[in-house]
Amino acid sequence: MADQDNHDSDSLHTPRRRFFSWAIGVMGGIIGLALGIPILGYAISPALKREGKPWADAGPVSNLKTGEPTKVEYLIERRDGWIETTNQHSAWVLRGADGSLVAYDPRCTHLGCPYSWDTVQKRFFCPCHDAVFAIDGAVVTGPPPRPLDRYKVDVRSDRVMILEEAPNG
Amino acid sequence: MVDRAVGWLDERLGIMPILRAIFLRKIPKGVGWWYTFGSATLFLGLMQAVTGVFLAMYYSPTPDHAYDSVQYIMDEVAFGPIVRGLHHWGASLMVIFVVLHMLRTFIMAAYKYPRELTWLVGVVLLLLVLAFGFTGYLLPWDEKAYWATVVGTSMAGSAPLVGPALLRIIRGGTELGAVTLARFYAAHIFLLPFLLTVFIGVHVFMVIKQGISAPPELSDSEGSADAR
Numbered sequence: 167m168a169d170q171d172n173h174d175s176d177s178l179h180t181p182r183r184r185f186f187s188w189a190i191g192v193m194g195g196i197i198g199l200a201l202g203i204p205i206l207g208y209a210i211s212p213a214l215k216r217e218g219k220p221w222a223d224a225g226p227v228s229n230l231k232t233g234e235p236t237k238v239e240y241l242i243e244r245r246d247g248w249i250e251t252t253n254q255h256s257a258w259v260l261r262g263a264d265g266s267l268v269a270y271d272p273r274c275t276h277l278g279c280p281y282s283w284d285t286v287q288k289r290f291f292c293p294c295h296d297a298v299f300a301i302d303g304a305v306v307t308g309p310p311p312r313p314l315d316r317y318k319v320d321v322r323s324d325r326v327m328i329l330e331e332a333p334n335g
Numbered sequence: 336m337v338d339r340a341v342g343w344l345d346e347r348l349g350i351m352p353i354l355r356a357i358f359l360r361k362i363p364k365g366v367g368w369w370y371t372f373g374s375a376t377l378f379l380g381l382m383q384a385v386t387g388v389f390l391a392m393y394y395s396p397t398p399d400h401a402y403d404s405v406q407y408i409m410d411e412v413a414f415g416p417i418v419r420g421l422h423h424w425g426a427s428l429m430v431i432f433v434v435l436h437m438l439r440t441f442i443m444a445a446y447k448y449p450r451e452l453t454w455l456v457g458v459v460l461l462l463l464v465l466a467f468g469f470t471g472y473l474l475p476w477d478e479k480a481y482w483a484t485v486v487g488t489s490m491a492g493s494a495p496l497v498g499p500a501l502l503r504i505i506r507g508g509t510e511l512g513a514v515t516l517a518r519f520y521a522a523h524i525f526l527l528p529f530l531l532t533v534f535i536g537v538h539v540f541m542v543i544k545q546g547i548s549a550p551p552e553l554s555d556s557e558g559s560a561d562a563r
Contacts, residue, residue, distance in 0.1 A: 191337070201382070201421075204414035205389055211413035247411075248395070248403035 217245065224257065224326040235260045235270070235283050235290075235301065240328055257317055257328055258283065258290075260301065269319035269328055270303055276310040290314070356543060363549035369443075370547065372436035377535070379429040383467075384528065386422040394474065396520035398513050401476035426468055433464050445548040453545070456538045463531050470523040473516060484519075485511055 297308030492502030
C-alpha cells in the first residue's frame with residue numbers, strides 16, 4: 167500500500183528522508199564545486215598560458231653581408247615549466263642593398279631540416295628532400311608546401327636583434 | 336533524477352540491497368557526533384587522494400627539480416597554493432582525525448567481540464596513514480624535508496639487530512639522495528594508496544556488516560544491545 171511505503175522503516179521516501187537526501191546532495195554539490203573549480207583551473211592553466219619571448223642579440227650589424235644571406239647565432243633562454251635551459255639557435259639574415267633586413271627561420275618548411283645557402287648557385291638548398299628556395303624564400307623546387315618562414319628582426323645599437331615570431335603584415 | 340538512475344542500475348544489477356545496507360542501515364540509539372570521526376577520516380583521505388593526483392601533474396621527484404617544481408606549483412599554476420595547501424593541511428587533519436576516531440573506539444570499547452578484526456585492520460590503517468605522512472614529507476626536498484627524513488631514518492637505524500639494514504633499505508643506500516626520493520615517491524603515490532584502498536575496503540565492509548556498536552551504558556544494567 168502506498169501509505170505503508172511511506173512509513174516502512176526501509177523506505178527512502180518518507181518526507182524527512184527525502185529532505186535529508188536532498189540536503190546532503192546539495193551540500194555535496196557545493197563542496198564538489200568548491201573543490202572542483204579550483205582543481206580544474208589548476209589542471210588546465212598551463213594550456214592557457216602565453217609566454218612572452220624576449221628579443222635575442224644576434225651579433226653586430228657589421229657581420230651581415232649585403233645581398234647575400236648571413237647565418238647568425240644567438241642564445242635563447244627557454245623555460246620548460248620549472249626547468250630553465252639556454253640553447254643556441256640560428257637564423258638566416260638577408261640585408262638588402264637598401265639596408266632592409268629579412269630574417270628566415272632556419273628550418274625547411276617541408277619537415278624542419280636545417281637548410282643552407284649555396285653561394286655558388288645563389289639559392290637555399292635543403293639536403294633532406296632536395297628542396298630549393300630562392301633568396302626571397304620562395305619555393306623553387308621540391309616538396310615544401312610554403313615559402314621560408316620569417317622571424318622578426320631589428321637593429322638596436324648596431325646589434326642585430328631576432329624575435330622568433332612571424333612578422334606582422 | 337538520481338532515483339531514476341539508481342532504478343536503471345537496480346533493474347540490471349540488483350544494487351538496491353547493497354545501497355540499502357549502506358545508506359539505510361540501522362544504528363543504535365544514543366550515537367552522536369563522536370561517531371562521525373571515521374567518516375570524516377575517510378572524506379579527508381579521499382580529498383588527499385584527489386589533491387595528490389593533481390599535485391602529481393606538476394611535481395618532479397628528482398633532487399634536481401623537486402624543489403623547483405613545488406615552487407612552480409606555488410607561483411605559476413592557477414590555484415596552485417590552494418591545491419597544495421589542501422594537501423598539506425589535509426595531511427595533518429587526517430592524522431588528527433584518525434587518532435580521534437581510534438580514541439573514540441577505544442574509550443567506548445567498540446573493539447571488543449565481535450569487532451576485534453575491525454580494530455586490528457584499523458591499527459594497520461593508522462600505520463599506513465603515518466607512512467603516508469612520512470613519505471610525503473620528504474617530497475618538497477627542502478631543508479626541513481631532508482633533515483627530518485635523515486632523523487626519521489636514523490631512528491629506524493637505531494633498532495637492535497635489524498636497524499642498520501633497515502636504514503639502508505629505507506634510504507636506498509647509506510645516504511639520503513635521489514634513490515631515497517624516488518622510492519619515497521613510489522611508496523607515496525603507488526604502494527601506500529594501493530594498500531590503503533584494500534584495508535579501507537575491508538574495514539568499512541566489516542563495519543557495515545556488523546553494524547555500529549551501541550554506546551556504552553553508564554548505569555550497571557545488563558548492557559545495551561547492538562543495533563543489527
